[in-house]
Amino acid sequence: MKNLLVAFHDKVKSFYIIAGFLLLWQIIPSTGAVNPHFIPPLSTVLAEALKLGFANIIIDISISLERVILGFLLALVVALPLGFMFAGAFPRFAKFLYPLMSFLSQIPPFILFPVFVVIFGIGDGGIYTVIFWSAFWPILFSTISGTQLVDPLLVKSARSMGANQAQVFYKIIIPGALSSIMTGARTAMTLCFMMLIGAETMGANSGLGWLINQSQRMGMIPRIYLAVLLVAVLGLAINYLFEWLERNIIVWKEDSQEGVIG
Amino acid sequence: MKKLAVRLKSIGYGSISILLFFALWQLASATNLIPNVVIPTPVRVIGAIWEMMASGLLFAQTALSLTNIGVGFALAIVICIPLGLVAGTYYNKVDKVLLPFLRMCEKLNPFALFPIFMILFGIGHLEKVMVVLWVSQWPLLFNTIDGVRNTDRAIVKSARSMGADSRTLFFKVIVPSTLPNIFTGIKLSAQLAFFMIIASEMVGASAGLGWQFLSANLAYNVPQMFGIVLYVTVLAILINVLFTKLEKHFSVWKQSVF
Numbered sequence: 001m002k003n004l005l006v007a008f009h010d011k012v013k014s015f016y017i018i019a020g021f022l023l024l025w026q027i028i029p030s031t032g033a034v035n036p037h038f039i040p041p042l043s044t045v046l047a048e049a050l051k052l053g054f055a056n057i058i059i060d061i062s063i064s065l066e067r068v069i070l071g072f073l074l075a076l077v078v079a080l081p082l083g084f085m086f087a088g089a090f091p092r093f094a095k096f097l098y099p100l101m102s103f104l105s106q107i108p109p110f111i112l113f114p115v116f117v118v119i120f121g122i123g124d125g126g127i128y129t130v131i132f133w134s135a136f137w138p139i140l141f142s143t144i145s146g147t148q149l150v151d152p153l154l155v156k157s158a159r160s161m162g163a164n165q166a167q168v169f170y171k172i173i174i175p176g177a178l179s180s181i182m183t184g185a186r187t188a189m190t191l192c193f194m195m196l197i198g199a200e201t202m203g204a205n206s207g208l209g210w211l212i213n214q215s216q217r218m219g220m221i222p223r224i225y226l227a228v229l230l231v232a233v234l235g236l237a238i239n240y241l242f243e244w245l246e247r248n249i250i251v252w253k254e255d256s257q258e259g260v261i262g
Numbered sequence: 263m264k265k266l267a268v269r270l271k272s273i274g275y276g277s278i279s280i281l282l283f284f285a286l287w288q289l290a291s292a293t294n295l296i297p298n299v300v301i302p303t304p305v306r307v308i309g310a311i312w313e314m315m316a317s318g319l320l321f322a323q324t325a326l327s328l329t330n331i332g333v334g335f336a337l338a339i340v341i342c343i344p345l346g347l348v349a350g351t352y353y354n355k356v357d358k359v360l361l362p363f364l365r366m367c368e369k370l371n372p373f374a375l376f377p378i379f380m381i382l383f384g385i386g387h388l389e390k391v392m393v394v395l396w397v398s399q400w401p402l403l404f405n406t407i408d409g410v411r412n413t414d415r416a417i418v419k420s421a422r423s424m425g426a427d428s429r430t431l432f433f434k435v436i437v438p439s440t441l442p443n444i445f446t447g448i449k450l451s452a453q454l455a456f457f458m459i460i461a462s463e464m465v466g467a468s469a470g471l472g473w474q475f476l477s478a479n480l481a482y483n484v485p486q487m488f489g490i491v492l493y494v495t496v497l498a499i500l501i502n503v504l505f506t507k508l509e510k511h512f513s514v515w516k517q518s519v520f
Binding site for chain 1: 342360362366371373374377456464465473499502
C-alpha cells in the first residue's frame with residue numbers, strides 16, 4: 001500500500017504546483033482579496049466556456065491550428081530542400097548569401113506583419129506569410145548546420161562501400177542531420193505559434209488570437225482569460241507533441257541528468 | 263595594419279550580398295516591377311529614416327523603448343540569476359516539483375498574455391517593464407540552472423578535498439563556472455526583451471518605437487513603416503552582436519564544441 005502511494009506521489013509531483021496554482025486562482029478572487037472583476041475566479045472563466053459555446057471554441061481552435069500547421073509545413077517543404085542544397089551542393093553560394101540571410105532572419109517577424117498586410121492585403125495572406133517567415137529561417141539554418149556537421153568519415157566509408165549519391169543522402173546525411181533539424185523545427189514551431197497569436201490579434205477575424213483581441217475590446221474579461229487558457233493549453237500540447245516526436249524519431253540520442261549538490 | 267585590412271576585406275566581401283539585395287530592390291521598385299506604393303524604393307525608405315532622425319523623433323522613441331527594456335531587464339537579472347544559482351545547486355530537490363510548472367510558464371505565449379498584463383498594469387511604463395521582466399526571466403533562469411548543472415564534478419570534488427566549505431564552493435567554484443551560461447542567458451533574454459517591447463508597444467501604448475510604427479501603419483506612411491522595420495532590425499542586430507561579444511568575453515576558458 002505504502003509503495004503504491006509513494007509511486008503515485010513520484011509521478012504526480014510535477015502537478016502539485018499546477019494544482020496549487022489553479023486552486024489559488026479559484027480561491028483568491030472569490031474571497032475578494034483581488035478585485036474579482038479584473039481577475040475572475042477559475043470557475044467564472046470556465047463557465048464562460050459554456051456561454052461562448054463549445055462549437056465556437058472548437059472552430060476558433062481549429063482555425064488557428066490550421067493556420068499554424070499549414071504555414072509550418074510550407075516552411076518545412078521549402079526550407080528543407082533549400083537547406084540541403086545550400087549545405088551540400090552549393091556551399092560557396094550559401095556562404096556568399098549568409099550575411100543577407102542572417103540580416104533577413106533577424107527582422108522581428110512581428111514588425112513584418114503590418115508590412116505583409118500592406119503587401120498581401122488584409123486577411124489570411126498576411127498571417128500565413130508571417131508564420132511561413134518565422135518558421136522558414138530556423139529550419140533553414142538548422143538544416144544547413146545539421147548537414148554540415150555530419151561526420152565526413154561516415155560519408156567516406158559509405159562511399160568506399162559503394163554507395164551512390166542517393167544512398168549517401170538518404171541513409172547517411174538525413175539521419176545525421178535529423179537531430180539538428182528537429183531542434184530547428186521545434187524552435188520554428190514555438191516561434192510560429194507565438195507569431196500566430198500576435199498576427200491574429202492584430203489582423204484577423206477568426207481564430208484564438210482574434211478571440212483574445214475581441215474579448216478585450218468588448219470588455220468581456222472572463223473571456224480573455226478563457227482564450228488565454230486555451231492558447232496556453234494548445235501551445236503546451238504542440239510542444240509536447242514535438243518533444244515526443246523528437247524522442248521517438250531520434251532514438252539514438254543520449255542524455256544525462258544530474259544535480260551538483262543535493 | 264594588415265589585420266585591419268584583412269578584416270575590412272572580409273566585411274566588404276560579406277556585405278556584397280546585402281548590397282546586391284538593396285540594389286535589386288531599388289531597381290525592381292523604381293521601375294515599378296514591384297508596385298511602388300506597396301514596396302517603396304530603398305532610397306525613399308532611407309530618406310524616411312533620415313527625416314525621423316533629423317526631427318529627433320527616432321531618438322526620443324528609441325530612448326523610451328530602451329529605458330523600458332533596461333529597467334525590466336535589470337530587474338530580471340537581479341531576481342533570476344541568484345534564484346537560478348540556488349535552484350541549480352539544489353537541483354534534485356527542485357527538479358520535479360517546481361521546474362515543470364516554470365517550464366510551462368516559459369512556453370506560455372507572451373502575446374496571449376498581453377491583454378492580461380494590460381488589465382493588471384495598464385498601458386504605461388509599469389506594464390512595459392512587467393512584460394520585459396516576465397519575458398526575460400525564463401531564459402535567464404533556465405540557462406543559469408543549466409550552467410550550474412554542468413559544473414565539472416571533478417572540480418567540485420577537488421575543491422571539497424581541499425577543504426572548501428559550502429560557501430567557498432558556491433562562490434569560488436560554481437558561480438565562475440556558470441558565468442558563460444549566465445551570459446548566454448543574458449544574450450537570449452536581451453533579444454527576446456527587445457522583440458517583445460516592440461510588439462507590446464504596437465499592441466497598446468502611446469509612445470515608443472512600436473507605437474511609432476503603428477501610427478505610421480495607420481497613416482499608411484509606407485516608407486516610414488519600412489524605415490522603422492530597417493531601423494529596428496539594425497538595432498536588433500547590434501544588440502545581438504554586442505551581447506555575443508560580451509558572452510564570448512566571459513567564456514574564454516570554455517572550450518567550444520565546434
